[in-house]
Amino acid sequence: MDTRTSVLIIYTGGTIGMVENPETGILEPFNFDHLLDNVPELKQLGFSISTIQFNPPIDSSEIDPSCWCRLVRIIADNYDLFDGFVVLHGTDTMAYTASALSFMLENLDKPVILTGSQLPIGMLRTDGKENLITAIEIAAAKESGVPIVPEVCIFFQNHLMRGNRTSKISAENFNAFRSINYPALARAGVHIQYNTSLIYRPVLRKPLKAHYLMDTHVVILKLFPGITPQTVQCILNIPDLKGVVMETYGTGNAPTVPWFLDMLRDAVDRGIVVVNVTQCSGGSVQMQRYGTGNKLAEAGVVSGGDCTTESAITKLMFLFGHGLTPKEVKEHMECSLIGELTLSDEH
Structure with a gap:
């Protein structure tokens, strides 16, 4: 029996999951079943990592409430099997998805960390590897057996932010997201420094209640x-x-x-x-x-x-x-x- 901390990565689409086709030079989604081949650094984390990917991947400009429901369903169906979840998502609508999930996942007491990148993970200067690796670390982080960050968050460029407090503020910079009205929940440097007093924690631990009804009027x-x-x-x-x-x-x-x-x-x-x-x-x-x-x-x-x-x-x-x-x-x-x-x- 595998007793390692387990993390489920859900790839919806977006820049982070792209690699360059060596023959055509065109950016194409890579198969996340081979994630460890593309990001061998993940092996050093020592976690049990599983992946699910949308097929076909969805550009974040095409995200709608049906996609949010799909994500909620995946998380709910796998909730008891994993210690944390990482959602890989295009940056354009990531803040909308993070906000929606925060309402749709009632009684959440495990980390759901959204991240992505400004450059494809297969490119030399990509920000994708660091964002992905640190998001997985945060999704797996526990203290005395309890998840440190039991809420929906966005991690981007060294900052962990509450998902429903975050907006995309740059189409060009690696530091693409900002939570201006609420401080960062954590900062990643040599170590990940958590602001534990700012992290949302449910008063009572109840079973996850997943919601799927969204009215777009x-x-x-x-x-x-x-x-x-x-x-x-x-x-x-x-x-x-x-x-x-x-x-x-x-x-x-x-x-x-x-x-x-x-x-x-x-x-x-x-x-x-x-x-x-x-x-x-x-x-x-x-x-x-x-x-x-x-x-x-x-x-x-x-x-x-x-x-x-x-x-x-x-x-x-x-x-x-x-x-x-x-x-x-x-x-x-x-x-x-x-x-x-x-x-x-x-x-």
Whole structure:
């Protein structure tokens, strides 16, 4: 019987799983059944490593909720067989997937670490090997037999970040992801230094409860100077629309012209949940701070606090997917379900 710590690697697609065809020079996905041949360094970790790969691999720009459900199913079906999970994923939508999984994997008490790379793992200067090796180490890490990081995270370029707090901030740099409103859970240098006080831990250990219902009748509305009534009206009157993540200015400010507020008020009256998040990469919505934000609150707009857009939109999908009423969704959007926002006096 193999008593080694076991990690399941799930390859969905993305740059990290590419190697160059020596004959054509074209980048092609490699067979993860031969992972140890491509990354022989993994043998030195001493873990039992198994792999599952999407066939065919999915570019991250093609990821949708059905892919999230597929991932949840794989994790749930293998939950009792492995100590931790590493999800290899394209970088473009990784933050959306990490946010969605954090809600869909209720009572999670094992690590689910998403990672990827900016360069294919077969290239000389790749960041893929280091990201993969360290993600596996984190997924396997225990203290007194208990997983050190029992939550959904993203590991990229030496930083371990809470998945539902993270956004992609660069298409070019190796340091492609950032968790601006919540500190890193760990930093990898010569050793991996964990900030254990920041890591989310369930109060009670319960069996994993996997969720598969996501409602995509939601939209992101990004405000900009000069936005027209026609644009806002078209978005707020999308058939069967249930939720809107509205990206506002600064600490949650928006135009106060009558047509705009009237449209928001009408949408809210029709049962559409409108959540206010900031366009800024860091900071929080504080609708009581300025008169403009206060008028949004009077119109029935809900504060998203310091929630990321990725987290807010997937949270709306999750809540509406489980049949909650608009009133219940509003209440849950202002609560932290799994560490996705910082509670303040405003909430």
